[in-house]
Amino acid sequence: MAALHRFHPKLLDSLKDYRLPMLMRDVSAGVTVGVLALPLVFWWAGLPPLLKWQLERQAGAALGRQVSVERVELKPWSLELELHGLRLLDAQGQGDQFTLERLYLDLDARSLLRLAPVLDALEFDRPHFRLRHLGGGRYDIDDLIARLLKPEQPASELPRFALFQLQL
Numbered sequence: 001m002a003a004l005h006r007f008h009p010k011l012l013d014s015l016k017d018y019r020l021p022m023l024m025r026d027v028s029a030g031v032t033v034g035v036l037a038l039p040l041v042f043w044w045a046g047l048p049p050l051l052k053w054q055l056e057r058q059a060g061a062a063l064g065r066q067v068s069v070e071r072v073e074l075k076p077w078s079l080e081l082e083l084h085g086l087r088l089l090d091a092q093g094q095g096d097q098f099t100l101e102r103l104y105l106d107l108d109a110r111s112l113l114r115l116a117p118v119l120d121a122l123e124f125d126r127p128h129f130r131l132r133h134l135g136g137g138r139y140d141i142d143d144l145i146a147r148l149l150k151p152e153q154p155a156s157e158l159p160r161f162a163l164f165q166l167q168l
Contacts, residue, residue: 040076048072055083064147066093079107090130091143101126108164123167 052072059067070085081104088098102125108118132140 047076048074051081059088062147063088063144065089065091065097065144079109079111081105081107090140095130096128097130097141097144099126099128100124118164120164121167 049072051074052069055069055072056067066089068085068087068089069083071083073082073084074080083103084101086098086100086103087096089095090097102123104121104123104125105119106121108120110118134140
């Protein structure tokens with residue numbers, strides 16, 4: 001560069017002026033791509049463990065039973081959610097009351113516009129429900145029924161949703 005400066009001093013200065021804007025443009029483009037890609041990476045990699053943890057916690061609290069999920073898969077670009085290995089234990093926590101190999105939800109993009117769930121598909125693979133008669137007209141799911149029928153808040157208008165395909 002020093003030899004180039006000796007013969008063409010203005011050429012070296014023009015190269016410096018050219019490199020700085022190019023570098024700034026490249027850095028700003030990289031930052032922009034990173035900022036836009038970060039939420040997608042979070043939705044793809046970070047949200048499934050968070051959903052699994054919250055689903056087990058919230059469903060367990062609502063049902064008064066232990067709920068577990070083996071794996072959650074989320075595809076944010078196509079609005080698809082899969083739950084694998086869903087288990088609901090019995091009241092004693094010793095056996096399975098309900099198991100579901102796979103639950104598949106395919107949300108439609110209209111859900112975002114209508115602010116209500118619009119499902120293109122809802123699939124249940126290999127549901128298994130164990131019901132045991134305890135005698136005297138009682139079953140081992142009476143506590144679940146009582147929890148689900150207990151009104152927690154005053155009745156309001158029915159929730160809006162649309163389901164286009166259901167598969168069991």
